[in-house]
Amino acid sequence: xxxxxxxxxxxxxxxxxxxLSASAEAVEHLHRLxxxxxxxxxxxxxxxxxxxxxxxxxxxxxxxxxxxxxxGDGKWQEFWARAAAGASAVQVESSLFNDVDPTFQPNPxxxxxxVLATQWRPVSGRGMDFMGNVMTSFGHIARLGGAARALxxxxxxxxxxxxxxxxxxxxxxxxxxxxxxxxxxxxxxxxAGVLADPTADLIRSGLYVNISG
Numbered sequence: 001x002x003x004x005x006x007x008x009x010x011x012x013x014x015x016x017x018x019x020l021s022a023s024a025e026a027v028e029h030l031h032r033l034x035x036x037x038x039x040x041x042x043x044x045x046x047x048x049x050x051x052x053x054x055x056x057x058x059x060x061x062x063x064x065x066x067x068x069x070x071x072g073d074g075k076w077q078e079f080w081a082r083a084a085a086g087a088s089a090v091q092v093e094s095s096l097f098n099d100v101d102p103t104f105q106p107n108p109x110x111x112x113x114x115v116l117a118t119q120w121r122p123v124s125g126r127g128m129d130f131m132g133n134v135m136t137s138f139g140h141i142a143r144l145g146g147a148a149r150a151l152x153x154x155x156x157x158x159x160x161x162x163x164x165x166x167x168x169x170x171x172x173x174x175x176x177x178x179x180x181x182x183x184x185x186x187x188x189x190x191x192a193g194v195l196a197d198p199t200a201d202l203i204r205s206g207l208y209v210n211i212s213g
Contacts, residue, residue, distance in 0.1 A: 002105050003063045004097040004151055008052040009089035018088035020211070023051045026083070027212050029076050030055060033069045036108065038212040040115060045206025050092065052208070056106050063096070095156025097163060099149070100131065106149070112210050113170040116146070116177075119153075119163045119204035130199035134164060140187050141166055144180040145173060158203055171209070 011019045023039045030037035036056040042048045057063040070076050122130040134150050141148040146166040153161045168174040181187045 001059055001102045002099040003057040003060055004099075005055045005057070005063065006052055006093065006095045006097065006156070007091065008047065008050050008093035010050045010092045011089050012087065015088035018086060019051060022083045022086065022088055023053065024212070025079060026053055029073070029079055030070070033066070033073060033076070035066050035070075036106075038112065038210055040208035041211045042206050042208050046204060047206045047208070051089070051211070052093075058105065060098075093157045095153055095158070097151035097153050099151050100134075100162065101150070104149070112167045114168040114174045114210070115208045116166040116168070116174060117163060117204070117206055117208065118202060119158060119161050120200035121158065121161045121203050122200045123198065126199040129197075130162070133194050133199060134162065136190065137164075140181075140184070140190055144184060144187065145177045161203060162200070163204075174207070 009019065009023070027037050027039055030053075038054055040052045040054060042050055042052070055066070057066055120130065131150075138148045138150075146168060149165045149167070151163045151165070153159050153163060166177075168177060
């Protein structure tokens with residue numbers, strides 16, 4: 001079961017350049033430690049003004065081992081102390097997710113230039129119905145050009161919620177997908193059915209750009 005850690009930092013006023021530099025250095029250290037990490041900058045939605053460092057792990061044991069490598073690394077500790085003293089950003093979220101599909105492992109070559117994400121809290125007693133809608137949506141999303149992934153938050157800002165992320169190679173691919181969904185009769189019929197019988201409440205939505213190169 002793949003695991004994802006998500007650490008989000010809100011940029012302090014006037015400190016974006018410093019925050020971008022610190023975020024890039026953080027990912028360099030994480031790569032040095034053998035971790036699959038990247039930074040996402042929100043360009044639309046409630047997380048605008050923040051940068052999120054995301055790390056993919058093969059499973060919970062891999063997460064635990066990776067965390068121990070980070071905590072025991074002198075260069076990381078020096079960087080972290082320096083970044084904290086620089087105060088270019090404030091941490092506002094630390095969350096841990098498991099993939100809903102226990103067999104899923106992310107392909108390192110999957111499109112991640114742009115990510116469209118929504119996070120949902122299932123209505124009490126409707127969790128299975130909600131997940132049925134999510135799984136049905138994946139066929140439409142793939143048909144229209146997106147690469148979807150569903151993760152459950154187990155620790156963090158919104159525990160026991162489900163994050164649906166859709167990856168794209170770049171902003172042009174996202175734009176083509178958004179236009180396609182707006183005009184696709186099958187998608188519109190599916191979405192109308194979802195809205196007619198809500199099974200979850202939307203608690204987060206955003207569009208994020210991979211700034212890790």
